[in-house]
Amino acid sequence: MTELKAAGTSGKNLVSSAIITDGNWHRIGFVRDGTSRILYVDNVEVARDTQTSLISSIQGLYIGAGKGLESGKYFSGLIDDVRIYDRAIIP
Numbered sequence: 001m002t003e004l005k006a007a008g009t010s011g012k013n014l015v016s017s018a019i020i021t022d023g024n025w026h027r028i029g030f031v032r033d034g035t036s037r038i039l040y041v042d043n044v045e046v047a048r049d050t051q052t053s054l055i056s057s058i059q060g061l062y063i064g065a066g067k068g069l070e071s072g073k074y075f076s077g078l079i080d081d082v083r084i085y086d087r088a089i090i091p
Helices: none
Strands: 002-005 013-016 028-032 036-041 044-050
Touching: 013 036, 013 044
Parallel strands: none
Antiparallel strands: 002 013, 028 036, 036 044
């Protein structure tokens, strides 16, 4: 199961049943278009929900770790080629 928690007004998790623990590289994409949050795995949409606003943050962005850097909340694997865009791209 793939689980992505993005900051938002509801703080709810965006959850998919996509398998990414098979030992292969996968391309994971997350898009927020102003109305929806969309999660992609290998260029296929695997989860979507509606969230119209985000909570602002003055803290850092943690990729591969839980918000509070708690023990047991770290991603176990390799992360490569992280990109963040301020515009829409085609996955």
